[in-house]
Amino acid sequence: MGLTRDIAQFAIGTSGDEISKQALAVMSLSLMDWFAVAIAGKDEPASRIVFQIVQEEGGATQSSILGSPVKYPARAAALANGVASHALDYDDTHFAYVGHPSAVIVPATLALAESHGCTGQKFLDAALIGAESACLIGTWLGRRHYQAGFHQTATAGCLGATLACARLLGFDMEQTQHAVGIASTRTAGLKSQFGTMGKPYNAGAAAANAVESALLAGHGFTSAGNALECGQGFSATHAGEEHDLGDIPGRFRNNCLLESVQHKFHSCCHGIHASLEALTQIIKDHRFSHEEIKRVSVSVNPRWVKVCHIKQPKTGLEAKFSYRFALAMLALGIDTAAPASFVDEVCQSTELGEFAARVQVEPDEEHPDTAATVTVETHSGSIHDQYYDLENLPDLAIRTRKVQAKAGSLIGEAVAQQIWSSIQALPHNSINQFMQDANCF
Amino acid sequence: MGLTRDIAQFAIGTSGDEISKQALAVMSLSLMDWFAVAIAGKDEPASRIVFQIVQEEGGATQSSILGSPVKYPARAAALANGVASHALDYDDTHFAYVGHPSAVIVPATLALAESHGCTGQKFLDAALIGAESACLIGTWLGRRHYQAGFHQTATAGCLGATLACARLLGFDMEQTQHAVGIASTRTAGLKSQFGTMGKPYNAGAAAANAVESALLAGHGFTSAGNALECGQGFSATHAGEEHDLGDIPGRFRNNCLLESVQHKFHSCCHGIHASLEALTQIIKDHRFSHEEIKRVSVSVNPRWVKVCHIKQPKTGLEAKFSYRFALAMLALGIDTAAPASFVDEVCQSTELGEFAARVQVEPDEEHPDTAATVTVETHSGSIHDQYYDLENLPDLAIRTRKVQAKAGSLIGEAVAQQIWSSIQALPHNSINQFMQDANCF
Structure with missing residues (x-):
């Protein structure tokens, strides 16, 4: 045929x-x-x-x-x-x-x-x-x-x-x-x-x-x-x-x-979404404030590192392609679902910049495109892992x-x-x- | 730049x-x-x-x-x-x-x-x-x-x-x-x-x-x-x-x-044009009627053999991609410049078919895309060559x-x-x- x-x-x-x-x-x-x-x-x-x-x-x-x-x-x-x-x-x-x-x-x-x-x-x-x-x-x-x-x-x-x-x-x-x-x-x-x-x-x-x-x-x-x-x-x-x-x-x-x-629930590159969901889960489960968090580590498929890992974004548009800033925004309670949240000022914020500096991205072949593992280390020394795969759709x-x-x-x-x-x-x-x-x- | x-x-x-x-x-x-x-x-x-x-x-x-x-x-x-x-x-x-x-x-x-x-x-x-x-x-x-x-x-x-x-x-x-x-x-x-x-x-x-x-x-x-x-x-x-x-x-x-x-001066595939011009020149120089022509041989770049050498066209459109029929039309005085000349009836004409059968196409790497050599052999035994390259534009x-x-x-x-x-x-x-x-x- x-x-x-x-x-x-x-x-x-x-x-x-x-x-x-x-x-x-x-x-x-x-x-x-x-x-x-x-x-x-x-x-x-x-x-x-x-x-x-x-x-x-x-x-x-x-x-x-x-x-x-x-x-x-x-x-x-x-x-x-x-x-x-x-x-x-x-x-x-x-x-x-x-x-x-x-x-x-x-x-x-x-x-x-x-x-x-x-x-x-x-x-x-x-x-x-x-x-x-x-x-x-x-x-x-x-x-x-x-x-x-x-x-x-x-x-x-x-x-x-x-x-x-x-x-x-x-x-x-x-x-x-x-x-x-x-x-x-x-x-x-x-x-x-x-x-x-x-x-x-x-x-x-x-x-x-x-x-x-x-x-x-x-x-x-x-x-x-x-x-x-x-x-x-x-x-x-x-x-x-x-x-x-x-x-x-x-x-x-x-x-x-x-x-x-x-469906996208965050107004940024789709490559960041799984890590945002994972971090949301950790924060929700443990009710962490951003001050308690010492370090965030994100494991993702290596393809994303070239796409959305702008380390020092200068504009709101660049922040949409920055694991560090998107996760910092989420941790600090900024609505990542609203397109209006991704403005240039985000990149100038000292508070966001300080949190962003604590975020590390680890490329990992084992992760599919759609997944991320976020590991949060708190100042009190506790460590919390969360894996999230966008493919596992909720009902x-x-x-x-x-x-x-x-x-x-x-x-x-x-x-x-x-x-x-x-x-x-x-x-x-x-x-x-x-x-x-x-x-x- | x-x-x-x-x-x-x-x-x-x-x-x-x-x-x-x-x-x-x-x-x-x-x-x-x-x-x-x-x-x-x-x-x-x-x-x-x-x-x-x-x-x-x-x-x-x-x-x-x-x-x-x-x-x-x-x-x-x-x-x-x-x-x-x-x-x-x-x-x-x-x-x-x-x-x-x-x-x-x-x-x-x-x-x-x-x-x-x-x-x-x-x-x-x-x-x-x-x-x-x-x-x-x-x-x-x-x-x-x-x-x-x-x-x-x-x-x-x-x-x-x-x-x-x-x-x-x-x-x-x-x-x-x-x-x-x-x-x-x-x-x-x-x-x-x-x-x-x-x-x-x-x-x-x-x-x-x-x-x-x-x-x-x-x-x-x-x-x-x-x-x-x-x-x-x-x-x-x-x-x-x-x-x-x-x-x-x-x-x-x-x-x-x-x-x-x-500019196209024949209403058929551009690959046939150089041979039509060459044949026109021979007929014009020697005032041959189509009955006098025993055999026509066309040397062209091999690429054209795959494009416009339909040996037995069945429609007017196919005749536009047929060296044999286009050259026969020209020799028999049909206006190859007129799109209306390329009708299905062309393919059924006994007279055109007989002339077409006397046309041979020889692929030749030496010829550029734009050129053809036509060789006409008459019943009286005379042989006439004409090379035509479309690139040599008239003034x-x-x-x-x-x-x-x-x-x-x-x-x-x-x-x-x-x-x-x-x-x-x-x-x-x-x-x-x-x-x-x-x-x-």
Whole structure:
């Protein structure tokens, strides 16, 4: 068959009955998380500039853009909302595919669902299948693709979002394969843009490309039908590893990848999160004040040392990539969940600097990417170890409470609650009713 | 410095005085050729479908689309005109960079010049500098980039078009580097789409991406500043060879690459053109009728044997990739310049089939890509050799006459003449006056 056919078949052929309630609940949670980070990110400079060019273009009033009372063409809405949703880099992450699923899938699927007046259930199913497809394609491409320099969020994300759109528009196999082919020759995104507005732009552009690819295929545009795996196809030209995914529908029923999506609960590099959770646990268990702590040692996978171990950060942005400062902030009771906590002043604080100097980072091959061990030594001589692996997800009720709390702190309790209620009612409403109820556009 | 800075400096820093009249004359000729192939291509299925989605989006009336009385946003106009200009695959080619310069540069530059009401001279200068930049970047990336599967027309083309737009909008160095950075993370295009609508889409998408990248940078959007050559930058991730281009401004003054651009005078694969020219010469010199010819032997670079030596084509499209049938058509007096000549019936014609069977193709490493030797043996026993290398360009007057004749046959003498006169007057008019005079949108 080949991956293009297999994944197309999965995207349009999976019936609603084959989708578990648990998978849909996780998708709904990711949707809540998406709204929170995208609303909080819509006024970032990158989001504002993209919205400006979208406004200057104008066009058909089809789909909503966060913060705008006017609607715009679906492609443009996907672009603007995509940039907003990744602007704070606070959106959900899937470690197996090394990417952020919702930042691309939700804006594309939502824009097209709205312009086509879909039911809420159809939208939810399509978003879930699209996110799962992105995770599958990302897994198929593998780490070599990412290590070669491609921003998997954007590449696999665009392809997954295209599949969500194909499902939403009721495509047959041929149209779906053409849509994937069009997306394959349109999709791009470089990791070398990280640290610039280019990063959220990659997400927005991927969402917009997915919408355009699907609309073209829906109008009869054709492309190479086995675009992902053919000679000089997407994988061959983009350092894909082409892992065998086995039986995709079976895999989805038994081990839906999206169910292990991670939501960020700290507004800093994901590489620091496990150590923050471990330290939280130690402090909570022993009720230590930061003055009692003499030394903190963090063991993590060596890859993170190159990513988020800036020893003397000078800006708030750099503090987001500093084990020492992030852990110091947590110990001193600063809310690491709030993006506003990571300001330049953090780096000038004597108190934080003194605690930071007591934090040591030990690279350790034995730790997976997702885990950390934090060891706290107190002035009284006691030693306390805590291992934390983000992969060991808490149960859904706990994750839900944490996402709700995060949303409340990002966009205010009232707005977060309004959106959460609307998401709960989404399977029984049209997407247009949902947009009206959520009342956040 | 690095290529990003060097090419940005070239694009915005080259003054009008440094541009030779000869270079501008070649650009004007390419502009005429572009109008002819784009107008002839605007009703192809790929062009029509893209225009449909552009119409459905609508938006600000900024820039013209071929065949439309209504204007559209500059980005959308670049997309639609870009697809139309490559739909027949009959547009200009630059062998050194393995790409079609005008198909991407002209739609992007024209759309932005129109939306910004530029002077004709400013537009012409920007288009020339953009096309030259595309050729330079294509040369810098080298053949490995193309052989890895990237459609250089779209990749180097998007970057060159972005530089044209940066010049047009009067960017400083910083903005220009940001624009190139944004384009670098947006640009894509796979050769595996050749033979599908994906090929012209690559050109249109590249033009649209260039406009979007430039507009974003103009509004203050930032990106990695050395995007082409940095670690995991565009070249590193896309199999670039990074050839040393030396002193770019000096190179431009002494050997403007665009001056050696090739215009297609036969509506088939460019690999067949040298042999068609050689056979034309033999027939013209000796006034042979096709009945007198016993055997035709064609020596060409081996790469073409895999590209355009379909021995028994079954469709008109396949005949475009058949030495045997293209040479038979020429010998039998069929106009190989007219796209309409390459119809399926060609492959069923007994007379053409009989001549085609007498054509032999000999791969020969000694021949450059651009050359062919045709040997004709007549029934009377005489043997006639002709070598033709497309690189040995005829002088500009002859090229001009040939482009005019091609344009006349594609879009009618009257329209072609009207456009040609408008192009001659372009340096003295505004772009908006030009669009009105050319009267072909």
